[in-house]
Amino acid sequence: MTQAEISGFNTRQTEGLAVYAEQAANSRGRLIEEPKSPTRSDFQRDRDRIIHSDAFRRLMHKTQVFVHNEGDHYRTRLTHSIEVGQIARALARAMGCDEDLAEALALAHDFGHTPFGHAGERVLDEKLKPYGGFDHNVQALRVVTRLERRYAGFNGLNLTWETLEGLVKHNGPLADGDGDGLDGPLAPFLVDYNRTHDLWLWSWPSIEAQCAAIADDIAYDNHDLDDGLRAGLFTLDDLANLSLSGALLERVRLTYPLLDHSRSQHELVRRQITAMVEDVISESLLRITDAQPSCADDVRYFDHALVGFSPHMRRAEEELKAFLFERMYRSEDVMAPVRAAQQILGDLFDALMQGDADMPPSAEWALEDCTETQRAEKIADYLAGMTDRYAVSEHRRLFDHTPQLR
Numbered sequence: 001m002t003q004a005e006i007s008g009f010n011t012r013q014t015e016g017l018a019v020y021a022e023q024a025a026n027s028r029g030r031l032i033e034e035p036k037s038p039t040r041s042d043f044q045r046d047r048d049r050i051i052h053s054d055a056f057r058r059l060m061h062k063t064q065v066f067v068h069n070e071g072d073h074y075r076t077r078l079t080h081s082i083e084v085g086q087i088a089r090a091l092a093r094a095m096g097c098d099e100d101l102a103e104a105l106a107l108a109h110d111f112g113h114t115p116f117g118h119a120g121e122r123v124l125d126e127k128l129k130p131y132g133g134f135d136h137n138v139q140a141l142r143v144v145t146r147l148e149r150r151y152a153g154f155n156g157l158n159l160t161w162e163t164l165e166g167l168v169k170h171n172g173p174l175a176d177g178d179g180d181g182l183d184g185p186l187a188p189f190l191v192d193y194n195r196t197h198d199l200w201l202w203s204w205p206s207i208e209a210q211c212a213a214i215a216d217d218i219a220y221d222n223h224d225l226d227d228g229l230r231a232g233l234f235t236l237d238d239l240a241n242l243s244l245s246g247a248l249l250e251r252v253r254l255t256y257p258l259l260d261h262s263r264s265q266h267e268l269v270r271r272q273i274t275a276m277v278e279d280v281i282s283e284s285l286l287r288i289t290d291a292q293p294s295c296a297d298d299v300r301y302f303d304h305a306l307v308g309f310s311p312h313m314r315r316a317e318e319e320l321k322a323f324l325f326e327r328m329y330r331s332e333d334v335m336a337p338v339r340a341a342q343q344i345l346g347d348l349f350d351a352l353m354q355g356d357a358d359m360p361p362s363a364e365w366a367l368e369d370c371t372e373t374q375r376a377e378k379i380a381d382y383l384a385g386m387t388d389r390y391a392v393s394e395h396r397r398l399f400d401h402t403p404q405l406r
Contacts, residue, residue, distance in 0.1 A: 018096030020293040022206050028161035031145075031197050032154045042160050047104035049157045053150065055111045055143050056081075061387035062110075063117040063341075074230070075223045077110045083223060084109065087215035087277060088208075091307070094281045095288070097207045104159075105166045105212035112139030114384045115391045116341035123345045124380050127353075131376045138187040139384050141168050145193065147381055149364065165199045166209030170216075172305065175201040189377075203300035207288075210299075210307035218276045221320055226269045228328040236264060242323055244316035248272055279313040340403035344395045345383060352379045357398050 017023065024041035037045055050056055059078035075083075085106040092102035113136045114120030124134040141164065145156040159167075168174070168190065175181055179201070186201070194201060204210070225245070228234055239245040248271045252264055259267070284307045291306055293299050299306055309317055328334060351357040353375065359365040359382060367375050383391070388405075395402045 016096070017098060018207075020207055020288065020296055020299050021095075021097040022101050022162050022208055022296050024098060024100070030158045030160055032158050034153075034158065041100060043098055043100040043104060043163070046157075046159045046163045047100050047107065049159065050104055050108045050144075053111075053144075053148050053157060055148060055385070056107065058385065058387050059110060059113075061389055062113060062115055063119075063388050074227050077113055080219060080223065081107050081110055083219040084212065084215045087218050087273070088212040090277060091211040091215060091280060091284075092208055095207060095211065095284060095307075097211065101162060101166070101206070102208040102211045102215075104163050105170060105209055106215055108140060108144065108163075108167055109170065109212060109216060110136070110140070111143045111167075112136035112141070112384065114139075114345065115386045115388045116338070116345065119338040119341045120345050120384075120391075123342050124349070124384060127346065127349045128376055128380055131373045132185075132188045134380055134384075135187055137168060137171075138190050139381075141193060142189060142381065143385075147385065161197070161199070162206060162208075164197070166205045166212065168199055169201060169203075169205050170209040170213040173202055173204060177202050200300060204302060204305060205300070206296055207299050207307060210305050214280055214307055214309070217317065218273060218280070221276070221317060221324070222269050222273050224324050224328060225272075225320070226265065228324065229265050231333065233331050233333060234327045236261065236268070238327070239268075239323075242316075242319055244275065244313075245272060245320060248275065276309070276313065276317070279310050280307065283308060283310040283313070337405045340405050341388075343403050344391055347399060348383055348391065348395060349379060351398055352382070357394075 022043070024043045027042045029042075036042070040048070056078070059081055060076055062077040085103045088102040088106040089099045092099045114124055121134065121136050128134045143156075144159055144164070144167065148156050151158065173182060174190075175186060179186075190201070193199075225239075229236065236249060239249055245268065249264075249268050252259070252267045252271065256264070256267070287306045287308070291298075291302060293302075293306070308314070348357070352359065359367060359378070365378060365382060367378060370378065386394070392402060392405070
């Protein structure tokens, strides 16, 4: 394609977008400069690189709530990420924003998660306390800037500034104007990376990143409810006292009085996702109308998110989260595998740190000449990248007894 044809393609990519949307043609670019694609915008290329990465495929065998051997129909990190991507695109489309950027952020948002879900993250955070701790959002940045090894010209995926920014701070600012962390000291890796590639840690992220963040909430609220019902941790009748779920379930039963349990469950979840999405669209457009941002950077300078639930829906969503925490996340059916998983990952970390087990035989994992901190970080990178079943397999290889996950 000629330069004129490429320019025309980039112009078409921004047609119809709101003034406050990210414009791929005006991206701040990549840390390592690359020629533009004649057929894809920069954000489309980011999304495609994410989909083709090793980290994305590993999500298929990483726990969401139920560990890998619980059943074929429970969500994994991969299916969760795909659901988040669908919702994020719908929100971005309704707000006139770049759908490809929103989807890229949604698909990569769990790249930093360990095997065994949050249980694994808690173990690594505890083990790495002397070395700066462990945070899955910072780990996602490590994955896409350092640990993926696919391209001849660079480590990582060399994603655009806008994708990296949204990946790191999709839940909001991380630092104040002086660079001090809002919730304690910033992770050393994040501080070091930010010196080279300033991600504006003090600001809110783009509308697209905010869409991906709330899409994550909507997706896991609803698929955890669906999985909890499927697992028999609670019943449809147990939802009657929840303001949103109870009201929707009543409508389902009035409309379809003879509907079987399985279809009633799916109808409830479908309607609840729709209600949450429509609420976010309505509330966010009101906030945007009130704020009147004239460009993407205006969104970053506000002192609050422009994408969010209405006060009524926020209360209903918090009520649902509290129900799931009590009846699902802290149930013995979930906690028993969690305790086993924590022991597996903790044992593996200790064995590797003490030299009782070996890292993979490749230069990237070599521990020779590493300081103690560098050794701990490399081991954490290795363990965080494991799938559930690989972690179990390694534990069985190294130890005489491996706790049963079920």
